[in-house]
Amino acid sequence: MLNLPISRRELLTHSGGSFGAAVLASWLGQEVTAAPVSNLNGGLHHPAKAKRVIQLFMNGGASPMDTFDYKPELVRLHGQMLGPKEKPEGFTAAAGAVMKSPFEFAQHGETGRWVSTVFPHQAKIVDELAFLMAMTTKTNVHGPASYMMNTGFMLPGFPCMGAWISYALGNLADNLPTFVVLPDTRGLPYNQKGNFSCGFLPAKHQGTLVNATSKTPIPNLFADSQYAFAREKADKDTFALLQQLNRQHAAPRPDDTRLEARIAAGELAAKMQLSAPEAFDLTRESKETHTAYGLDQKVTEDFGRRALLARRLLERGTRFVQVWSGPQGAVNNWDNHGNIQTELPPIAANVDQPIAALFRDLKSRGLIEDTLVVWTTEFGRTPFAQGSLGRDHNRGTFVTWLAGAGVKAGASYGKSDELGYQTAEGKTYCYDLHATILHLLGIDHQRLTYRTAGIDRRLTDVHGHVVHEILA
């Protein structure tokens, strides 16, 4: 499977023995970047286009027909009862009448892409994005749908994409976490931390949850100040003696690379202590950058801060960053059951300017050449009203866009039906999206496996096709 002297499975499921340096490296999550792939631009199975990924996750089910999926038919059919007679599984209420979008749409850029007024900033960069216009999923319920978009399975316990990428490619730099999650400051998404779990993969592949507003964004990077014996010089001295004692302990036990792995992990931890504070220090960014990301405005401040932080981390070697918009729950997210006209614009405004700024920033720094940007959500919303003004969950069709490394700017794939209720052509599942992202990272999604409980598990289960139509 991998070009290593022993199989991936042996490497990772046997913990008792000794395989020398390869295993040591594997426990530190680095081996795969090292040997087989330098001539593949960091890829695993074929040359990689992207080295790092930033995923922007709109939590709650962003409405396609009020943002990117222009549906003039909804205007014509507005008010007619065309929805399913019986409440489909996962709808929270029976379908109401067809409801047109309360927002104006206009065409933008050379590609003439339709965008509604809720995204004035993204409208200006549409020519740089590639749209999957017929994404679909298997459930209308937040929990399982969020699991699907993150892990490819509807059940808990499976590794998310970030964990798989960490497992496959390891780190780009050893002084920062490989996989970072930046949840909305107002709360965790559906499934709590389940969406960032490493499932059955080794624990080190799970997402590091970073609280962007905390004084200690990486928990436990330093001891709390009340423990003076673990701060500064005391910390350094203790750590130095610890490493010395651990080396003495390991010396007569050369067979056990786990001992060495712990010692090496300690060294990396020390490096992280040195580098992370700088990486997390947004005051090092210019005033112009702060303004561009909207850090000076209340509405964009939170998402803008996290988008900017994400860029700093990616720039310094973090492999995968996931930035969430909206917590779980009934408000402050994309789950606009009650009133699309009043609930969607505020959450859209939270992210719109920061996203456009992030893209331009990545571009101006040249990072976009090998950075993939993904904008997605867990499902769409009904073209039928819920109550009279809101929209219910709809697994039928929704929108995702990608941009950056290896992506064909201005491309579009798939179409929803005239109502925007189901897909019409080019149906794309999370499996296909994940396969495409892995493909850009130089990974064949069918060959990235981990054996657990009798199955060679994949991020894409037994599915997945790379969507070549949107690749450069």
Next chain:
Amino acid sequence: MKAMYMWRTLLGWLLLIGPAFADDNAFFLESVEPILNQHCYECHSHTAGVMEGDLTLDWQSGWKTGGSRGTAIVPGDPEKSLLVKAVRHSDPELKMPEKKLSDQQIAILAQWVKNGAHDPRITKPASEPIADTDWWSLKPLVRPTVPGDGTGNPIDAFIHARLQQEGLAPSPEADRRTLIRRLTFDLHGLQPTVEETKAFMADTSPTAYESLVDRLLASPRYGERWARHWLDTVHYADSHGFEHDVFRPHAWRYRDYVIDRFNRDTPWPQFIREQLAADYFYPKSTDLTVALGFLGAGPYDQSAAATAPKSFEYLDRDDLVTQTMGAFASTTANCARCHTHKFDPITQADYFALQAVFAGIGKGDLSFDMDQSVATQRDHWKTIQAAAQQKNSKILLTPENLKLVAEWEQSRGPIPHWVPLQADVFLSTNGADLKRQPDGSILSTGPPPDQETIVVTAGTSLSTLTAVRLDLLTDDSLPHKGAGRAHNGNLHLTEFELRAFTADAAEGQVIPIRQATADFNQAGWTIQHAIDGNPKTAWGIYPKVGIGHHAVFELESPLIIEPGTRLVVTLKQLHGGAHIIGRFKLTATDAPNLNVIALPAEVEAVLDTPAATRTPEQQTQLASAVLQHHAEQELQKLPPYVQVYAAAAEAANERGMVKFSTPREIRLLVRGDLEKPRDVVGPGALTALSPLPARFDLPQSHAESARRAALADWLADPRNPLTWRSIANRVWHYHFGNGLCDTPNDFGRMGGTPSHPELLNWLASELRDGNGSLKHLHRLICNSKTYRQSSACGAPLMKRDPENRLLGRMSRQRLDADSFRDSVLLVGGQLDLTMGGPGVSHFTTSPGPQVTPVLHYDRYDLDSPGAHRRSIYRVVWRGIPDPLMDALDFPDLGLLAPTRGFSASPLQSLVLLNNRFVLHHAQKIAERAKAAETKIPDQIKQIVSWSWLREPTPDELEKMTQLADAHGLEAVGRLVLNSNEFLFVE
């Protein structure tokens, strides 16, 4: 000769019609077959294993023979061909496939049929092969012969024979310090104390080691340690997981049950039966209800259960199948959900038969009595209650019950004299027009409000008050004559409240009610609900409307009425739908020693009849009223039910009472897709394990629990080859860090193969034939030379067997999260060994955006009550892990966790160095050392002996002293807790 002739004929035929034949072939292969393949094979082919309507379309003979409707194709005649009809959707009875093909595709099929339906597929396609049973784990379990001369521990005989074959020698025995540390971590999940270590090292008895094993196995710490392994295996946690990751306050009873079962060394077959079907096997032992917590161990998607119930139930059953077959039989049956298992002999029908086992259970809290005698009494009085409601004279008129009735009749005080309460003010708070009637009663008129609260202020001539009586009266103005104003004449009295206002008092005094009785109670809406303080429950009279009723409210103690006292009666009627009182009257009495039951008029009439002349019917009427009341009182005296989060035919959850009157019908689903149901599948297990039954032979009407019981019997059968190997291997796995088969939940072809198959068979046989005792297995293993070996790895072993599969030495193990945390507490002298009870939350909570709270692990008071208890008693929140435990590879319990992982990462290092738990207890260790010794070097010696069970070397001591001098003794505590010597067990 004959062959030659045939050749010639064939060749000639080919030459003759070759070109046309080739065209037809090409047309079929390029145009027709892809359509069939894409749109028909899913339900009509051998490869899919599905032959809907007995029709296959994946070979010529299939459509020629046709299915249940006859031949599918009449070559040359599309109009007469069922296949063409079906794809055209012209016959409403026969529209295939569901989503109509394109016109072009239909035209191609019609053309093909018209042209004679040429079909080159003349050989029968292979069915999707069912893997054969020639596999180590599926072979009958036969006790193997032990190698060697029959002396010594058989485990060593197997291990040494194999080492010898490989030209290797076993390692020498480890030293005593290592042995006690190894054993204590292995059997207790704890560091031994210095005293225990010293005592063992000084023990000169030849059986010192064996005695230590026995002592450790007898300690309750053993159950706490090994229960954790099982809870991992069945993905037990204290919250739901998923979107609404809600706490399960009653889940812990299952955790305590597992601890208890390990400590008692419950025979494994019994353990299986209790967890799957205690309600079936042990109906008299209600305390065993806790065992069913097994069925509720996994996650629960509360959101999907509410909004997408079909898919929720399907996936929930899937999880139960996965858990049950994985945990007990190391089988990945769930891999056969979408298709017959690709590697193991498990058909898709087998999988759905397993789903059918769990098709009648709901998850939630089960209520039960821990004390069997209470359960017996509760049963008894509930039977009486039911008999009273059904007027079942057979039960009501037993001598025993008649005696109770007679006793009541004798003890009954004089018939109370009911004096009207003089209602001078009466108010409807919701706008009904209340009118006093000539008889003193009050009638509600005008448009009926949805809800109602009536407040009556009255005086009384009585000087003592012992009870108040509420009469509900009929009136021609009321629907069905009342006494309620709901459309059906019903009413719901939510709450009855009585207050007394002495003269000039600003505030009334609430008068407690001792008991309430009514002449009639609507099912589920008894008079008790009017005094329970719950605004959601109430008393009702349906269907006995159109006649008068009354209720009597007895006071807790007689109320002395001082002159000028006003009584205020509040009648809350909050149900809605105009379930309000139509006409009523209030009276009161001062009769002492009341034991009144509000009796229906016909029963009052019985009481007026001399006992000797009562008819059996009258006797039944009286007994029914009296015993109903008596049973209610007896039931109230019993301690309340306790609960466990589990699953059964009836369970209470957020949706109320989930009750399956009959199990769901389970159908095989093509590709596991709910939209593609096929034949019904009955409860069963695996087909391949004959003579064990593939499907369970249950009577037509059977209790839901009988299905689970049948599976438990199937699993616990001595002939089941998987069960015994599965648990024997698990036990080995936890002792050595690796199973003999290194995939404890998968004994299939995708799993590992055992390093010592004969040894595994021998251990499994010991368990099967030795009453399923795990402690017997522990003793055998722990006392073996193999287990007692040193973990030092010499060059030959390192070269030949780096993974230690041959066990020429002991494997070193890193402490798991729980053992680390517990041992930190022990080293600091803080460990609290309190057992059992509700879990300890190692976090504080604040409200989250929806029902899942926000957990603050960083704000928890590390010295709060229970904070120093063992980790098995901590609340495990499925979706929000504890960062400390997480860093040490505590598993994600969304899935089964038969093994704990090992990882080493910078983030783990940071957690171990800086997590406040570690730092807090580094301080505790320093405090403990300072209390024990005065000089820093001596304090350090203490710390080292507690954590490493040895003296520091002079070099270590010097450096640690320097560290303590510069930064405090706490720094040394932090150091040792992070050391590999502490974190690893030799």
